[in-house]
Amino acid sequence: MTNKGQILRLLNYKNLLKHLQSLGFKKVFSDNISDTLEISSSLVRKDFGNFGITGNRKGGYDIDSILHKIDEILGKDEIQKVIIVGVGRIGEALMNYQGFIKEGIQIVAGFDSEPDKFRAESGVPILHIDKLTDFVRENNIRICILAVPQMVAKYTVDLLAASGMGGILNFTPIKFQSTQDLTINNINIVHELENLIYVVNKQKENQKQ
Amino acid sequence: MTNKGQILRLLNYKNLLKHLQSLGFKKVFSDNISDTLEISSSLVRKDFGNFGITGNRKGGYDIDSILHKIDEILGKDEIQKVIIVGVGRIGEALMNYQGFIKEGIQIVAGFDSEPDKFRAESGVPILHIDKLTDFVRENNIRICILAVPQMVAKYTVDLLAASGMGGILNFTPIKFQSTQDLTINNINIVHELENLIYVVNKQKENQKQ
């Protein structure tokens, strides 16, 4: 019933609706949403329908109740605890990223193998990777961000799998496959950039003609 | 002819083939590739066919020549100059990321509005955002990474569009639409994490039953 991009679209709806809400709007029509997000209004209605979001014929949708429903779908009733494995530049940047907490995501610890990264006293603790498995089990962590060097990526994924982790957002350039128990979503920044470069170069070529 | 995910798949093929090459392999079959990437072998062959990569019936594909051809498709004959706009934590992390250069991508400058970020002498220069337009035109920059704070994202995209930029890899949480002249690809890290959380929670629910 739910298809691949549907949750990401739902998150886009949420962003837009929160914006509209902050401007004082109470109601919204499917084509208000579809216009700004450049999709069809029927897709918006279909997404809403699939998630049990209903409107009134002629009256549109009530923004407050859509937002409430979306948070319900996303399970926003409880704070999601997330750890970061690999506190290099990218890991550190994400560790200090301010955008998570207002979406109910809390970075509760970082893990690294370099002792000079460790931090116990102030802020979010950064611990030795050896303590990962115990920490994950004791704190019932299901989600992690992986930002270790490529060299140790495979080893670390195996470690995480063994710890009972449920999901990994993988920023290393190694592409990992999900298993029954462990969902791994890969973000390859270099590939994203190369893909963009390809599109732009292609566009440039076509303009020449 | 080329579809949405095809270039990203091609980049995955490239990674895998380089790995196989480093292990001493000379030839590869479509189902070697499809097995590790968990797609069908016919999709591999179709992708290759679409890009003019041919093999020998029964003999498979020659790794060297596929890799050569992929680099040709991606336009890897010349170094791609990229700038980073917004040298906060994420911008800085990407600025120092070591994975770009071996793919022919060179970060040639960073831009920020905070004077304490500026750096002219050592390493990649970090300049004031006011110098962006001139720099882009003088150095014929077509691609940038956007990592400014959300507050100034819209303003910065407008500035980049006016400068003649061709492509933006956008790491801000604001979703921008591409235009005829400017391709904008959005990476929303919070959304990616929320999406993963949804999938893992859902999985957990289904296991309970």
Add this chain to the structure above:
DNA sequence: TTATTTATGTGAAAATTGTATCATAATTTT
């Protein structure tokens, strides 16, 4: 040399994803 094997290349089929259409119900206008 002929038969057999086997991986490519391709066209048809299936699956997935997104759009168009329109009857219907709620609202507004007359």
Add this chain to the structure above:
DNA sequence: AAAATTATGATACAATTTTCACATAAATAA
């Protein structure tokens, strides 16, 4: 109160993407 309007919700349709199936060519074996 009846008529007209209009946005939803459902379904049919279209487009895209991926897989299946198999004829064909190249390589090996007999």
